[in-house]
Amino acid sequence: MKQKHQRLTFILLGLLCLGSAVGIILNNFQDNLVFFYSPTELKEKAIDYNKLIRIGGLVEEGTAKQSEDGQKHEFNITDLTNSVKVKYTGILPPMFREGQGMVATGNLEGDVFIANNLLTKHDENYMPPEVAKSLKKSGQWREEE
Amino acid sequence: MIPAIGSFVLIIALGISFVQIFTPFCKNKEIDAKYISLSVFLLVAASFGCLLYSYVTSDFSVMNVYKNSHTHKPLIYKITGTWGNHEGSMLLLCLILAAYSFFFALLNKLETKMKDIIISVQSAVNVGFLAFIYFTSNPFERILPKPQNGVGLNPLLQDIGLAMHPPVLYLGYIGFSLGLSYSVAALISGKADRGWATSLKKWTLFSWSCLTLGIGLGSWWAYRELGWGGFWFWDPVENASLMPWLVATALLHSLIVHEKRESLKVWTVLLGIFTFALSLVGIFLVRSGVLTSVHSFASDPQRGTYILIFLGLVVGISLTLFAMKAHKLKPKNKFAPFSKEGGILINNLILVVLCLTVFLGTIYPIIVEVFSENSVAVGAPYFNSVFNPIALPLLILAGIVPILKWKKDDAQKVKAKLLVPLICALFIFGLVLFVPDKQSFIAAISLGFSTWLISSMLYSLYERRKSSIPIPFWGMVISHIGLGVLAAGITVVSIWGQEQEKILHANESIKIAHYDVKLVDMYIAAEDDYMMRFGNFEVTDYTGRRVASLQPEVRYYPVQGSNTTESDIYYSLLSNLYIAMGDSNDKGGFVVRVYHKPWVNLIWLGCVLMASGGFIAMIKRKK
Numbered sequence: 001m002k003q004k005h006q007r008l009t010f011i012l013l014g015l016l017c018l019g020s021a022v023g024i025i026l027n028n029f030q031d032n033l034v035f036f037y038s039p040t041e042l043k044e045k046a047i048d049y050n051k052l053i054r055i056g057g058l059v060e061e062g063t064a065k066q067s068e069d070g071q072k073h074e075f076n077i078t079d080l081t082n083s084v085k086v087k088y089t090g091i092l093p094p095m096f097r098e099g100q101g102m103v104a105t106g107n108l109e110g111d112v113f114i115a116n117n118l119l120t121k122h123d124e125n126y127m128p129p130e131v132a133k134s135l136k137k138s139g140q141w142r143e144e145e
Numbered sequence: 146m147i148p149a150i151g152s153f154v155l156i157i158a159l160g161i162s163f164v165q166i167f168t169p170f171c172k173n174k175e176i177d178a179k180y181i182s183l184s185v186f187l188l189v190a191a192s193f194g195c196l197l198y199s200y201v202t203s204d205f206s207v208m209n210v211y212k213n214s215h216t217h218k219p220l221i222y223k224i225t226g227t228w229g230n231h232e233g234s235m236l237l238l239c240l241i242l243a244a245y246s247f248f249f250a251l252l253n254k255l256e257t258k259m260k261d262i263i264i265s266v267q268s269a270v271n272v273g274f275l276a277f278i279y280f281t282s283n284p285f286e287r288i289l290p291k292p293q294n295g296v297g298l299n300p301l302l303q304d305i306g307l308a309m310h311p312p313v314l315y316l317g318y319i320g321f322s323l324g325l326s327y328s329v330a331a332l333i334s335g336k337a338d339r340g341w342a343t344s345l346k347k348w349t350l351f352s353w354s355c356l357t358l359g360i361g362l363g364s365w366w367a368y369r370e371l372g373w374g375g376f377w378f379w380d381p382v383e384n385a386s387l388m389p390w391l392v393a394t395a396l397l398h399s400l401i402v403h404e405k406r407e408s409l410k411v412w413t414v415l416l417g418i419f420t421f422a423l424s425l426v427g428i429f430l431v432r433s434g435v436l437t438s439v440h441s442f443a444s445d446p447q448r449g450t451y452i453l454i455f456l457g458l459v460v461g462i463s464l465t466l467f468a469m470k471a472h473k474l475k476p477k478n479k480f481a482p483f484s485k486e487g488g489i490l491i492n493n494l495i496l497v498v499l500c501l502t503v504f505l506g507t508i509y510p511i512i513v514e515v516f517s518e519n520s521v522a523v524g525a526p527y528f529n530s531v532f533n534p535i536a537l538p539l540l541i542l543a544g545i546v547p548i549l550k551w552k553k554d555d556a557q558k559v560k561a562k563l564l565v566p567l568i569c570a571l572f573i574f575g576l577v578l579f580v581p582d583k584q585s586f587i588a589a590i591s592l593g594f595s596t597w598l599i600s601s602m603l604y605s606l607y608e609r610r611k612s613s614i615p616i617p618f619w620g621m622v623i624s625h626i627g628l629g630v631l632a633a634g635i636t637v638v639s640i641w642g643q644e645q646e647k648i649l650h651a652n653e654s655i656k657i658a659h660y661d662v663k664l665v666d667m668y669i670a671a672e673d674d675y676m677m678r679f680g681n682f683e684v685t686d687y688t689g690r691r692v693a694s695l696q697p698e699v700r701y702y703p704v705q706g707s708n709t710t711e712s713d714i715y716y717s718l719l720s721n722l723y724i725a726m727g728d729s730n731d732k733g734g735f736v737v738r739v740y741h742k743p744w745v746n747l748i749w750l751g752c753v754l755m756a757s758g759g760f761i762a763m764i765k766r767k768k
Contacts, residue, residue: 028526
């Protein structure tokens with residue numbers, strides 16, 4: 001009987017641990033899931049302005065501008081069908097170029113995407129999968145090779 | 146010629162490994178298993194040697210060399226470039242696996258039946274990986290005609306920290322294959338005695354320590370090379386190495402219970418299976434390219450599918466065995482909840498739950514991707530807010546459990562032993578709470594917990610000062626102190642770290658913490674395989690005394706057409722001042738990022754302490 005009690009205590013303790021962990025996880029998932037959209041989807045879907053999202057595509061040729069002090073940047077991200085204007089304050093990542101694939105995290109404010117984080121890849125041959133998906137969706141994807 | 150030999154010996158190794166799955170069960174054994182394992186090891190080593198040779202001699206008729214090397218690359222990176230790519234690193238993995246199998250066959254002192262099963266399972270895993278290389282990622286594929294020069298190695302990977310990172314990491318990952326083999330052997334033979342646990346504990350200690358070092362090296366590389374001054378990004382690939390580490394830590398502790406008390410047997414066996422399964426999950430995440438990450442340099446769905454099938458087979462077969470046979474492993478001893486065993490069991494629960502939270506956060510985006518059109522990401526905030534609160538109690542436990550007695554302990558006696566650590570912890574807690582200008586409740590809690598752990602360990606040494614302290618106990622104490630040091634480092638750097646980003650022209654400066662960082666001038670220079678722009682910075686402290694001059698660089702590698710940021714760091718005893726250069730603007734100014742990273746050195750020190758504790762604990766006790 002004693003051993004049964006002991007086992008029960010451990011099982012209950014384990015369940016309690018697991019339960020609270022699952023509770024914390026679910027609670028956090030709600031707030032911390034960041035959805036990804038292509039520029040076309042941004043146009044088509046109604047998106048909550050308060051929610052953090054990610055967008056991806058190519059930096060449109062001839063749209064990158066920077067302010068006097070070099071801190072504020074503006075450029076368009078495009079999936080070659082639609083494009084969205086992005087504003088960003090801070091240092092651009094080293095591989096930032098027009099025509100390069102990139103993923104930005106931030107909020108939508110009106111028609112402008114306010115990015116607080118930009119992700120480019122460190123390798124010219126590499127295309128982030130999200131960007132590839134974005135281009136495939138808009139039908140502008142060309143298989144290389 | 147050489148590449149052809151490399152490919153040829155690989156297929157022979159595959160054949161021999163396949164036969165070795167069955168040879169242990171043949172009636173008349175004419176050749177000892179260790180010679181067969183040795184031959185597999187030598188063949189894979191020869192194959193690896195051939196690839197290495199192709200790299201060193203820049204044989205661009207080999208596709209792999211063409212894609213990842215260049216004649217202008219320094220010799221050291223030609224050598225390390227061998228495993229700086231998917232195919233080569235998989236070959237390295239096979240080499241390490243074959244080495245583990247051979248050394249097991251050579252060194253173990255288990256009874257024959259157990260040994261036979263383990264060798265057979267190891268061979269099966271060998272076959273799995275060798276076939277993976279041979280059929281999906283053969284490093285010896287040729288191109289015709291032979292190109293003049295190669296594409297070059299991703300410059301980010303041209304770093305000594307990263308050159309050492311894969312071998313050390315694989316020593317960890319792959320060592321856990323023995324955990325699987327031992328578990329399967331225990332299930333089939335229906336017993337797992339003390340000798341079984343002692344023997345597996347040694348292998349697990351070694352692999353665990355290597356994995357700890359490997360993760361530390363990776364983090365150190367990311368810190369210096371990625372130029373954002375971060376040491377952990379909750380990148381899926383980092384998580385891939387953290388998950389097996391967490392479960393392996395649980396396995397290590399439950400093995401101790403198994404060895405000393407012969408209980409928790411079923412649990413230990415289950416952990417043994419899952420540790421290796423999670424290593425495979427890690428390899429799948431990294432190699433299949435399902436995730437966006439710095440590491441996913443090879444994305445090929447075929448490879449992903451292969452590893453997934455392999456993983457399914459390993460988990461499916463071993464869990465079926467588990468379901469059928471686990472009831473045969475009966476515990477010998479019972480124990481009270483308030484005992485060392487009880488404490489370790491709670492530690493195990495927490496570690497497994499931690500692994501689960503990481504697993505969910507890592508795998509969830511993939512599941513969403515498969516079942517819906519949406520792409521989602523689970524960011525660092527999720528991990529920080531879920532992982533950290535669950536992990537903190539571990540610090541408390543790691544300070545109490547080692548001083549508990551086996552079987553059953555007396556709460557009164559324990560209280561007396563914990564008085565000193567408690568006072569130390571409260572003192573630090575109070576002290577941190579009243580740091581002028583920089584109060585942080587979270588830091589106070591977390592540093593209090595670390596102090597608790599470290600002081601409790603030191604006090605336990607003090608208490609035992611009159612008797613001789615066994616070497617494994619030293620190992621445990623060092624590892625646990627390492628954990629405390631690591632936690633303290635992470636806390637201080639995340640809460641009190643500072644960061645400034647500014648455009649600087651010559652003779653302008655940035656103030657950060659108690660330092661003044663001045664850009665003196667800038668130069669442009671060219672090296673063999675890259676061009677660089679570097680700034681000369683002078684760092685003075687608040688008294689105006691010059692403490693360092695730093696030269697961070699931006700490198701441009703024309704072969705790959707890519708940039709890397711080479712930060713430069715001023716190391717004081719515990720803290721770092723970290724400067725990274727960015728792009729230039731139109732008017733001759735440079736974007737400069739300066740970080741003050743207080744106590745960040747403790748993070749690497751903590752990892753090294755933890756790993757050394759593991760190695761020390763392996764040392765045999767004198768009889």
